[in-house]
Amino acid sequence: MKPLNELLQTRLAQGPVPAAEVMALGLYHPEHGYYRRAEGPWGFAGKDYYTALDLGPLLGQTLALRLEAAWERLDRPARFTALEPGAGRGWLGRDLLNAVSGPFAEALVYVHRDDNPAAKAAAEAALAPFLAANRAQFAAESEALEPFLGAVFSNELFDALPAQPWRWDGERWTREVLTTGGPQWQAADPGEAGAWFAAHTDGLEPRDGSVWCESLPALVRDLAAPLEAGLFLAVDYGESVDRLLAKGADLRRFKAHGVDGRWHEDLGEADLTADVDFTRLAHLLEGHRFMGLGHVELSKWIRTHAPLDQWGAQWLTLPEADRKARTENLLQLTLPGMMGSRFRVLEGWKG
Numbered sequence: 001m002k003p004l005n006e007l008l009q010t011r012l013a014q015g016p017v018p019a020a021e022v023m024a025l026g027l028y029h030p031e032h033g034y035y036r037r038a039e040g041p042w043g044f045a046g047k048d049y050y051t052a053l054d055l056g057p058l059l060g061q062t063l064a065l066r067l068e069a070a071w072e073r074l075d076r077p078a079r080f081t082a083l084e085p086g087a088g089r090g091w092l093g094r095d096l097l098n099a100v101s102g103p104f105a106e107a108l109v110y111v112h113r114d115d116n117p118a119a120k121a122a123a124e125a126a127l128a129p130f131l132a133a134n135r136a137q138f139a140a141e142s143e144a145l146e147p148f149l150g151a152v153f154s155n156e157l158f159d160a161l162p163a164q165p166w167r168w169d170g171e172r173w174t175r176e177v178l179t180t181g182g183p184q185w186q187a188a189d190p191g192e193a194g195a196w197f198a199a200h201t202d203g204l205e206p207r208d209g210s211v212w213c214e215s216l217p218a219l220v221r222d223l224a225a226p227l228e229a230g231l232f233l234a235v236d237y238g239e240s241v242d243r244l245l246a247k248g249a250d251l252r253r254f255k256a257h258g259v260d261g262r263w264h265e266d267l268g269e270a271d272l273t274a275d276v277d278f279t280r281l282a283h284l285l286e287g288h289r290f291m292g293l294g295h296v297e298l299s300k301w302i303r304t305h306a307p308l309d310q311w312g313a314q315w316l317t318l319p320e321a322d323r324k325a326r327t328e329n330l331l332q333l334t335l336p337g338m339m340g341s342r343f344r345v346l347e348g349w350k351g
Contacts, residue, residue, distance in 0.1 A: 017178045018176075018177050019164055022263065022264055026268055027162070034271060034272070038118055039118055040088075055329045056326060058306070058329045059333065060096045061099040062302055064095075066347075067231065080104070080151075081151075083139070083150070083227075084113060084152075084153055085152070085157055086157035087154075088123070089119055089122035090112050093123070094130070097110055097136065108135065109134075109135060109137065112136065112139070115140060147226050147227075150230045151227075151230045152223050152231075153231070153232075154234050155236075156235065158238070159273040160271075162213070164176075165211050165249070167207060167208070167248060168206065168207070169187075170205075172187050173188065173189075174186055175188045178264050182264070193212035210244040211244070213274070216281065220288065229350055232290055232346075232348045234281070234345070235344075236343060237273065238278050239276075244275055244277055251272055253272055254271040254273065255269070255271070278344060289351075290348035291350070294348075296345060298333060299341050301345040302333050302340060308330070
């Protein structure tokens with residue numbers, strides 16, 4: 001039997017296990033967790049999922065424009081720190097650093113924060129020239145960060161936090177648990193989650209529900225505290241709390257580019273994700289003095305902030321294969337029904 005299954009069976013012998021605990025075990029067990037493996041899951045053939053970074057550099061190039069605008073708003077400090085928690089392979093940092101130039105490039109220092117061994121190894125390769133030039137550096141997740149001016153940004157960070165699904169059955173709240181017979185919905189006291197859901201709906205119907213991330217406040221506090229002034233930006237799956245409640249948000253499993261709800265299977269060998277409650281994320285950030293918080297579809301964010309006409313003209317000078325790749329990258333991020341419409345971007349400003 002696989003190590004995580006053995007641990008889970010021991011736990012199940014004591015009673016039902018909440019789905020959030022199963023997700024935490026599968027993703028973050030220090031030895032056997034999915035995000036602690038030596039080989040990364042990102043990419044196409046033979047991998048579990050791909051991200052916007054596998055499609056090309058346009059996300060990083062648009063991010064570069066937003067960070068430079070933040071630098072200007074801060075009156076061009078000599079050092080602008082761009083912290084990326086859950087930074088994975090460092091590809092977003094690489095694309096960002098490749099895209100900047102001039103005085104902003106001289107001020108920008110990119111900080112990669114991710115304890116995943118596969119991520120760290122891949123990032124060392126991707127960021128090698130920038131590390132050598134002291135334009136990029138690593139920070140451990142346990143490392144206390146010194147106060148800084150700049151930005152905190154992430155791509156698919158918050159959807160990987162262990163989350164507990166809750167569902168209204170018409171009379172009471174139930175939570176999803178794993179039993180020896182498989183997943184079940186059992187009545188339980190939702191506590192703070194129930195109060196949050198009730199405050200953000202004008203009435204519940206049977207099967208309405210959402211997910212509740214217990215660790216979200218601590219992570220937001222960890223990321224917000226050292227940022228003295230600057231931009232907070234998150235790209236992720238998710239929606240407003242009322243929309244999540246109406247659709248009955250649940251956990252998803254990604255394996256071999258397939259997506260299903262079998263979150264309890266293949267622990268340690270499949271990615272597990274949950275929709276992000278952007279309403280709650282914004283509420284928590286407000287408590288740390290962030291203002292102007294709002295979230296939009298990634299596709300709209302790209303169309304709003306990227307100089308697409310200028311880029312299109314520049315691409316005409318590229319070799320045909322490169323021009324085609326850039327065009328496909330743009331279409332994936334902006335066309336309805338593609339990746340750009342499945343993600344949202346939240347922004348807020350502090351200071």
